[in-house]
Amino acid sequence: MFVTPAYAQAAGAAPGGGINDILIQLMPILLLVVIFWFLIFRPQQKRLKAQQAMLASIKRGDTVVSTGGIIGKVTKAVDGEDLEIEIATGIKVKLVRGMVADVRSKGEPVNDNKPA
Known part of the structure; x- marks a missing residue:
């Protein structure tokens, strides 16, 4: 139905x-x-x-910034993979080339964020 x-x-x-x-x-x-x-x-x-x-293109004399924030000047390339950077007068450390975050030119000032 x-x-x-x-x-x-x-x-x-x-x-x-x-x-x-x-x-x-x-x-x-x-x-x-x-x-x-x-x-x-x-x-x-x-x-x-x-x-x-x-x-x-990193060469001797360049200012580099590491991934950890360390800023230094390249003094020499130890071998193909390592760099020797000077972070203070007379203090040199080895840094793996792959840990470089930024390359600053020779004339670029480093910003230390110091209060004026």
């Missing part, structure tokens, strides 16, 4: 449509990959290349 009769529907398209359906389903994933590439991976690669170029 309350049930309506069910009518058969016309035959639809075969399941597992064409290549267009697959591409439409993969578009959001491909879009995310492109966004990640341009916003994360590409800038990181540029920073890495700039860091490597900076480390390769």
Whole structure:
């Protein structure tokens, strides 16, 4: 009495449509990959290349800042990986080249943050 009769529907398209359906389903994933590439991976690669170029260009007389915050002047390159820096008059320490955070030019003053 309350049930309506069910009518058969016309035959639809075969399941597992064409290549267009697959591409439409993969578009959001491909879009995310492109966004990640341009916003994360590409800038990181540029920073890495700039860091490597900076480390390769360190020479005697440059003022360097270590990742620990120690500021000193390069007195000599001990070998390919180590640097000898002078942090105070007569006080020299060895520093691994990879731990250099910044290279300052010879003429750039060091900001000691001393009160005026």
